[in-house]
Amino acid sequence: MSELLAVGNPDRGDDGVGPYVVAGLAGRLPKSKLLYSDGEVSDLIAIFARCSQLVLIDALDGPAAGMAPGQKLCLDANDPALAQAPLHASTHALGVVEAISLARSLEVLPKKLTVIAIAGESFVLGEGLSEAVACAADALIEELAAAFIEDAVHA
Template sequence: MSARVVVIGVGNPLRGDDGVGPAAVEALRGRVPDGTVLTVSDGEPARMLDVWRGADTVVVVEALRAQSARPGELHTLTAADAASRTAATASTHALGLAECLALAEVLGQLPQRLVVHAVEVADVELGAPLSEAVRSALPDLVDRVAASVRRAHGPNHEE
């Protein structure tokens, strides 16, 4: 039996670098094993929990606004790291990933494995395109996500 793997690109493509999650999901099409669920979300916790219900592994791709920003810098976080780190940073969404993870834990809906691939953003203004820093980081981000998905599907899908 194959693991159920869900990739969620969180963000809004109409808000500059906040669109990196959806852009990564689009770039993953055809690069991950069949059966991988690729979806986008605005980050609203109830919708996120609904999307990952029953998943063995969830991979979240997210924009991150750090206090000492280094636009384009990539981060790979566990669920615990993401909960503590994103709570101390500014999400580009009304409720951040930390709140979503806290809700999932309270409801007993955390997946067996959750990994977050995040990129630090430069510009999230309405109507802005991806910044040069984030656009340049996108190929490496997609490679990291694809590798996480292959690992989640098992040894037959490793590089």
């Protein structure tokens, strides 16, 4: 069973989409472990080293990617397109993409790592999710719940 990792800060607008999605799954996926990270590279690498299958949920800088708020991007950690994904970086200017690259170099990348990012529009301190991102997050919660339940039935 995969573990779910929320990356982001719920007090920075759409950067809180990862924690929002994972919180929405709490209690619905009894056989899955729900994890949280603010996106610090050392924290992410430590989590990667402990997991064999991981679904990571984060915000994407929609304007930088040319994507509309709420659009979803789903990539395997080994997909070359991940290197160009403008995943929202932490306050130290390093983020998920850099953590994945470093974890790969250290040979601690999970065997299966799926990155799901939702394009945000505002990352202002003190704001909540924008309407488009909240709608996309709610849809992702239902999609993940159904997928994880289906996997559990066939496991």
